[in-house]
Amino acid sequence: MTGKDFSPTLASQLCFALYSASRAVARAYGPILEPLGLTFPQYLAMLALWEVPDAVTVSDLGKSLRLDSGTLTPLLKRLEAAGFLTRERDAVDQRRVFIRVTDAGMALRAEAWNVQDMIIGCYATDLETLGAVKQQLQSIVAMMDERQASTT
C-alpha cells in the first residue's frame, strides 16, 4: 500500500462522529445548565459527587470521571468557589484530597431534577436507540481500556 491509497474522508471517521456528537451534546446542555450555574463538565462532576457526597478523594473521583487530576483540580476549585463543595487535604496522607458536597451543592441536585427530561427532548431520538448507543460506547471505551492496560 502506498500513500496514494490513503483516502479516508472526514465523514467516514468514527472519531469525527464521536467528536462532533460529543460537542453537539455539550452545546445542547449549555442553556439547560446555565440557570444552575454549571458548565457541562462541572455537571458531570456534580452527578458523580451526588452519588457519593460525603467524602470521596480527588483520585477516586477522577477514576469515575476518567479525568486526570490536572484537569479535575481546576474544575473542582471552581465548584468550591461557587460553594457547591469543599476540598480538604488528608491530615495523615497529604497526597489525598477529600471532596465533600455542601448543603448548597445538595440543594442544586433538587434544582437539577428536570435536566434529564430537557436533554432527552434535545436528542429527538427514542430512548431505546439512545440506550443502545450508550451501551455500545461504554463497551468501546471498556475494550480500549483493556487493550491499553495490556500494552502498557
Next chain:
Amino acid sequence: MTGKDFSPTLASQLCFALYSASRAVARAYGPILEPLGLTFPQYLAMLALWEVPDAVTVSDLGKSLRLDSGTLTPLLKRLEAAGFLTRERDAVDQRRVFIRVTDAGMALRAEAWNVQDMIIGCYATDLETLGAVKQQLQSIVAMMDERQASTT
C-alpha cells in the same frame, strides 16, 4: 415530581458515555499522530482539507468540522506555522479567508496512510459494530441540528 426523585447516575448518562468515549479516542490518537506533528483536532482539520485542498474558506471548513471560527482560527494558525497550509484573506471580500494545503501538507497525507489501520487496532471492536455506532451518532447529531434549527 419532587427533587428527591432525581437520581440519574453518571453511568446512566448518554452524555457521559459520549464524553468519555470521545476523550478515550482522542487519547488513543495521541501517540499515533505524534510522529506526524499533529494533535487530534488538527488531524480532523487536515482530513477535511485533504478533501478540498485547493481553496476552501474558513467558514466552509468550520461547517464541515462543526467548529466556530473562534475555535478554528487558532488551530489553523498553528497548522500554518507548521507549514501545512496557507491562510489568505480574499482581496474582494475581506471577511473571507481562503485556506490552501501546501506541498508539505499534501506530503503529510501520504505519511498518514496508516493512521486509520492503527486506530482501528485501538478500538478492539469489529468494523461492523464501529460502523453502526458511527451511523447512530451521525443520526443523533443530524436530528439535534434539525431540532435546534426549528427552535431558533
